[in-house]
Amino acid sequence: MTKSYKFVDHTADIAAELTGSSLDELFVAGAEAWFVSIAGEIKIEDDDMLELELTAGSKEELLVTFLNELNYLLITKKWLYSSIQSIKIFDDSEGCELSAELKGTKLKDYHQLKHEIKSVTYHQVEIIEKNGDYSTLIVFDI
Amino acid sequence: MNVGEIELIKVRDNLWEIPATGKMKVPGRVYISRDMIEKGLKDDEALKQVVNVAHLPGIEKYSLAMPDIHWGYGFPIGGVAATNLDEGVISPGGVGYDINCGVRLATTNIEYERVKNRIDDLVSKLFQAVPTGVGASGAIKKLSTNDLKKVLTKGSVWALENDLGSSSDIDFTEESGTLKNADTEVVSKRAFERGADQVGTLGSGNHF
Numbered sequence: 632m633t634k635s636y637k638f639v640d641h642t643a644d645i646a647a648e649l650t651g652s653s654l655d656e657l658f659v660a661g662a663e664a665w666f667v668s669i670a671g672e673i674k675i676e677d678d679d680m681l682e683l684e685l686t687a688g689s690k691e692e693l694l695v696t697f698l699n700e701l702n703y704l705l706i707t708k709k710w711l712y713s714s715i716q717s718i719k720i721f722d723d724s725e726g727c728e729l730s731a732e733l734k735g736t737k738l739k740d741y742h743q744l745k746h747e748i749k750s751v752t753y754h755q756v757e758i759i760e761k762n763g764d765y766s767t768l769i770v771f772d773i
Numbered sequence: 774m775n776v777g778e779i780e781l782i783k784v785r786d787n788l789w790e791i792p793a794t795g796k797m798k799v800p801g802r803v804y805i806s807r808d809m810i811e812k813g814l815k816d817d818e819a820l821k822q823v824v825n826v827a828h829l830p831g832i833e834k835y836s837l838a839m840p841d842i843h844w845g846y847g848f849p850i851g852g853v854a855a856t857n858l859d860e861g862v863i864s865p866g867g868v869g870y871d872i873n874c875g876v877r878l879a880t881t882n883i884e885y886e887r888v889k890n891r892i893d894d895l896v897s898k899l900f901q902a903v904p905t906g907v908g909a910s911g912a913i914k915k916l917s918t919n920d921l922k923k924v925l926t927k928g929s930v931w932a933l934e935n936d937l938g939s940s941s942d943i944d945f946t947e948e949s950g951t952l953k954n955a956d957t958e959v960v961s962k963r964a965f966e967r968g969a970d971q972v973g974t975l976g977s978g979n980h981f
Contacts (some may be wrong), residue, residue: 641843642843642845643844643845669907703963703966706967707970720918746977747977747979752846773977
């Protein structure tokens, strides 16, 4: 898999350029950027698994919804995502679907988080495919 | 003076005007010192955002920016605008996602000379007393959804009724702490879930 994220300058919030050689990889890159934004480089346990299914009207909406779901799990369920066991994105004329198995753990007191992301935003999200590679900017409001 | 392509005309000390040109409906006005312009705004897109906001349908008088102006989403951070109630647009994106991120100013009878060598201790005590930080929660007992609805509709008055404030606090709170016609029926279940734990905290506190 070829995927990456790169944080770019933003005066107020956290912005990252995501790339992937498939939509699945792009979404994984987004999840990794989300994790590093809130937790930095800490290593956490992955002793728990959670299945996730989401639908949306577009790839962009699905990406924002997916990353906001990671946020929702952390803030309301105190469940911290750490990595993706599997992910599959379906994108056709009727909409988009995501099916994923997430690895993570219940938040513990010793997990020192850097930031709280108030929301993953739609700001400048546009998934572009070029020569089989996918990319987009994503901005996390902190 | 010019900042990039944008002309700034001095109105008075610390107030500059961007003349209305092209399709701008009103001028822009920026509250900022010359020194801050020269050191902080030269390479910033924020002034372009002041110009952009001046295009909003129904905008009244000026597209304003406060001294904390910097690059935001549609509005610059620090941007302020009013739109006509009947004909103007509503722009929730104008404030980003931090709607109602507020500031409180409190006075004490502590004299600076007495505490100037213990500022670090004072700040530590404040952080112990005021729940804040990523994941801050549990400031008050967990509220039921019905109680949360009362918090949302009554605002500061709910705090007063539950011995969590004083009546003089209400006098110094915007709108006396209650927005009329607040409708909790339009608040999603998820929004309640997200906010429940953070009632009575400063949230992550990064804005302070």
